Amino acid sequence: MKILVKMIGPFIYDAGFNEKDFEFSNPLSVEELLSELHLKQGRPKIIVRNGHGIGLKDQIADGDRIVIAPIYSGG
Amino acid sequence: MTGWTGNILRINLSSRSYKKETYDEAFAQKWVGGRGFSMKILWDELKPGTDPLGPDNKLIVSLGPIAGVPAPNTGKTVVAARSPLTGGYADGNLGSHVTSQLRKAGYDIVIFEGIFDKPGYVYIEDDKVTFFSAQEVWGKGTYATLDWLYAKYGRGAGILTIGQGGENKALFSVVRSLEGRAGGRPGIGAVMGSKLLKAIVVKGTKEIPMANPDEYKKLGATDLKKVGALDKESGWSKQGTDGILAWCNEVAALPVRNMRETHHKNAWMLDGERVDAARVATYGCPNCTMRCGITVLDKEGHESELDYENIGMLGSNLDIWDLAQVASLNYLCDEYGLDTISSGSVLGFYADAIDRGAIKGDFRWGDAERAKELMRLISHRDGEIGNLLADGTRKMAQQIGQNSGRYAMHVKGLEISAYNCKYIPGMALAFGVAPIGGHHKESWVISFELKQTSRDSYGREKAQKVIDLQRIRGGLFEFIVSCRFPWVELGWPLENYAIYFNKATGLNWALDDFWKVADRIYALMNGFWLREYPNWDRSMHYPPMCWFDPSNADKEGPIAGKILELAKYEKLLDEYHDIRGYDNRGIPTKRTFQALGLSEEMKQLEKYAALK
Numbered sequence A: 001m002k003i004l005v006k007m008i009g010p011f012i013y014d015a016g017f018n019e020k021d022f023e024f025s026n027p028l029s030v031e032e033l034l035s036e037l038h039l040k041q042g043r044p045k046i047i048v049r050n051g052h053g054i055g056l057k058d059q060i061a062d063g064d065r066i067v068i069a070p071i072y073s074g075g
Numbered sequence B: 001m002t003g004w005t006g007n008i009l010r011i012n013l014s015s016r017s018y019k020k021e022t023y024d025e026a027f028a029q030k031w032v033g034g035r036g037f038s039m040k041i042l043w044d045e046l047k048p049g050t051d052p053l054g055p056d057n058k059l060i061v062s063l064g065p066i067a068g069v070p071a072p073n074t075g076k077t078v079v080a081a082r083s084p085l086t087g088g089y090a091d092g093n094l095g096s097h098v099t100s101q102l103r104k105a106g107y108d109i110v111i112f113e114g115i116f117d118k119p120g121y122v123y124i125e126d127d128k129v130t131f132f133s134a135q136e137v138w139g140k141g142t143y144a145t146l147d148w149l150y151a152k153y154g155r156g157a158g159i160l161t162i163g164q165g166g167e168n169k170a171l172f173s174v175v176r177s178l179e180g181r182a183g184g185r186p187g188i189g190a191v192m193g194s195k196l197l198k199a200i201v202v203k204g205t206k207e208i209p210m211a212n213p214d215e216y217k218k219l220g221a222t223d224l225k226k227v228g229a230l231d232k233e234s235g236w237s238k239q240g241t242d243g244i245l246a247w248c249n250e251v252a253a254l255p256v257r258n259m260r261e262t263h264h265k266n267a268w269m270l271d272g273e274r275v276d277a278a279r280v281a282t283y284g285c286p287n288c289t290m291r292c293g294i295t296v297l298d299k300e301g302h303e304s305e306l307d308y309e310n311i312g313m314l315g316s317n318l319d320i321w322d323l324a325q326v327a328s329l330n331y332l333c334d335e336y337g338l339d340t341i342s343s344g345s346v347l348g349f350y351a352d353a354i355d356r357g358a359i360k361g362d363f364r365w366g367d368a369e370r371a372k373e374l375m376r377l378i379s380h381r382d383g384e385i386g387n388l389l390a391d392g393t394r395k396m397a398q399q400i401g402q403n404s405g406r407y408a409m410h411v412k413g414l415e416i417s418a419y420n421c422k423y424i425p426g427m428a429l430a431f432g433v434a435p436i437g438g439h440h441k442e443s444w445v446i447s448f449e450l451k452q453t454s455r456d457s458y459g460r461e462k463a464q465k466v467i468d469l470q471r472i473r474g475g476l477f478e479f480i481v482s483c484r485f486p487w488v489e490l491g492w493p494l495e496n497y498a499i500y501f502n503k504a505t506g507l508n509w510a511l512d513d514f515w516k517v518a519d520r521i522y523a524l525m526n527g528f529w530l531r532e533y534p535n536w537d538r539s540m541h542y543p544p545m546c547w548f549d550p551s552n553a554d555k556e557g558p559i560a561g562k563i564l565e566l567a568k569y570e571k572l573l574d575e576y577h578d579i580r581g582y583d584n585r586g587i588p589t590k591r592t593f594q595a596l597g598l599s600e601e602m603k604q605l606e607k608y609a610a611l612k
């Protein structure tokens, strides 16, 4: 399963990349993806799949674009 | 009374006179400060129908009980007046040394009345007010004016000034201070210009009255350090608000070409990483340890301080993807004293109207050089085009006609900030019901909508969230007068603000007490609209109609084919009114006015319009 992960704001420096392709042999949930990414920051996140918010238990599908961002609250 | 100075400075520019007045504790506790003070004073002192650009409008500078005293991000000043852009109550806050200097001079409020006979500025030093000529800098931009005043009074002086935009009464002119600080989007700069008031300079030497000064100072200093450490740990100020651009692009909320589209392949060229990489300096407001003024060099080599709103509205909204060019437009806004959000919206609307054939003109999407020239025309009200654009999108649409009002991106006359809500119902509501017009500072619910609800829902929880955030953002932070970013971006607990307030005033308030003040202020802001416009109706709480137009839906991307639905929006608006205790026009009911302690104001309002 191939997905693209994009980091936003401070998570770019934490993860060490802006966006990157990942390949996983088994399907996984958002929670599992986060643990694979080993982010140091425990701050709350908002995860977006293909432009729409998803929860930690949601399953990721082949071809998804996953965006990991801090919880922005507007400028 | 401690915490508050209890003093108002009233300055009459026509007679070049001033007097010190006092306010009592009941007034202080009812309105707290900043927006609360300004709203109540403008309600009491302006006759309905007062010309916003005439001598009878009043310009208010107001602070709150924790303003200017070291504690996280307390260096903000509120400026307010009746807006020439919207016709309603208007205010804005900006980082400035005026905050601490005015409090040290012994005042929480300054009211400017009348009009100078020739351009001048006012110098307040403790109890003394002196009137000076500003002839030397009239016609000059804000940077030259600030330098001129710094040379006379030093960089620590509190200074507010306007540029050519304010002088020439461009309706979305702002007040400026420090490097890139600006506030008063709905034309407070134009009000200042109409009074021929080029600048306000303040210096004070007194102690700010505090109930527990030693404790407060210790706590404030410790908390400033803690917020600084939180910021470092989270990495927030590395990109500051500019980090939002990439996210808005991902969730299809970016303003692109007058908000026709919601995302763009070039968005990376303007994102937070690019801004951080181009950084040459960082500026911030006084009393701030999470400084967000990321400064880059513009195309011409000027320093230009960028935040997300500037980049979104002057960049993607105009189809301009060269960061240095966006920085140039931002610099010109600051130099001329024009609001960046409204400028981007006005230029976007102009390009859109030309593109759709509603008006003839030579401005095209992506034309940064022409945009710069248009900024000059606007700020100087030069010629037909300068005058047309200087009046803002609402009046432009009235002039252009041809149904262009459908894509004039404003609410109540104030241009919408950089969040494209074609398919974000709760945020569309937040803009729609914002009491000063289309401003994100009142309530911002996009994260909540995406994370905790379904994006396409129009449920009551969204109306409730808009209200919850209005109480905090448009309420607490605007009347206590403090920057919301420690809470917004770092999760600094709101309870801390109650602690600061209580230590300053000796009171024992809980957050619920603040929410009641917030609701009171919002009720009076809406009452102000009705007093000015007795035929007020609920359509004033609608966002632009193009957000409901299926032909305006994105053709591709995450929200392809999706658009807001008016019937559902109406229901959401009803929910909002119901929770707030407002009638279906969006005006507080009699019972609500009474419950908020506004019986007197209610009786005054009933002379002009019926209440339910």
Ligand code: SF4
Pocket: B073, B074, B075, B095, B283, B284, B285, B287, B288, B289, B290, B291, B292, B293, B483, B484, B485, B486
């Ligand atoms: S976070 Fe930014 S806007 Fe807020 S006080 Fe600091 S510099 Fe000013």
